[in-house]
Amino acid sequence: MSGLEADIRLERPLPLNVQLQVAPGEILALVGRSGAGKSTLLKALAGLVPMQGHVRVGAEEWTGLPAHQRQVGYLFQSYALFPHLSALQNLLLAMPAPDQPRARALLAAVHLPGLEDRRPHQLSGGQQQRVALARALARNPRLLLLDEPFSAVDRPTRRALAATLQDLRADLAMPTILVSHDIEDVAALATRIAVLEGGRIAQLGATADVIARPASASIAELVGR
Numbered sequence: 001m002s003g004l005e006a007d008i009r010l011e012r013p014l015p016l017n018v019q020l021q022v023a024p025g026e027i028l029a030l031v032g033r034s035g036a037g038k039s040t041l042l043k044a045l046a047g048l049v050p051m052q053g054h055v056r057v058g059a060e061e062w063t064g065l066p067a068h069q070r071q072v073g074y075l076f077q078s079y080a081l082f083p084h085l086s087a088l089q090n091l092l093l094a095m096p097a098p099d100q101p102r103a104r105a106l107l108a109a110v111h112l113p114g115l116e117d118r119r120p121h122q123l124s125g126g127q128q129q130r131v132a133l134a135r136a137l138a139r140n141p142r143l144l145l146l147d148e149p150f151s152a153v154d155r156p157t158r159r160a161l162a163a164t165l166q167d168l169r170a171d172l173a174m175p176t177i178l179v180s181h182d183i184e185d186v187a188a189l190a191t192r193i194a195v196l197e198g199g200r201i202a203q204l205g206a207t208a209d210v211i212a213r214p215a216s217a218s219i220a221e222l223v224g225r
């Protein structure tokens, strides 16, 4: 079992009290209103925000480890690409050991062939987002955190990326948390949905169940199609 087991409690920037388990190869969707604390929860798992409780990935105890010692693939809402580096260099820098063929293969897997040498400002927003996804995967992560990974790409590209992510997920067998406001993406990718409300998980269940039987009117609004 190399899944994620986390108990996250913090007061700043907002109170959170969340217990989560994500199995290897599982994609858990984290949904909630804007400002509910979804990004903060991901940052706590990555070691970027101080917290109480614990984070374990498989047999590894991550509690108290600094961010750079956690093997996390993190796609930030803001992408956070290095502006002075090409797409390819952004990936190489994220790798434990630079591997050009693999970096090129990952850029091809997110449908960016031929754009390896462009810097972020020479790419569209959707292309930058795909570089950020490839970079998150380039770390060979033990835990994958995706904060709105498809918000800047069109629907056909979304579908292609979702398929790519499904393939890679099966290969890499890591637990993944997907933050998304798009219920179609959630329905296409996630095995379970966790709804964050008031700093706690208000509902947790199989994707189809939560969509079919939201526990409250506010959750129905969130997961309504």
Ligand SMILES: Nc1ncnc2c1ncn2[C@@H]1O[C@H](COP(=O)(O)OP(=O)(O)OP(=O)(O)O)[C@@H](O)[C@H]1O
Binding pocket: 013, 014, 032, 033, 034, 035, 036, 037, 038, 039, 040, 041, 077
């Ligand atoms: N660095 C910060 N300083 C002060 N307040 C912050 C900071 N980061 C987040 N917050 C506050 O914490 C709350 C949770 O923010 P967070 O980004 O985690 O929400 P979110 O659920 O990811 O929202 P969204 O869906 O809009 O991205 C918000 O009210 C936000 O204003």
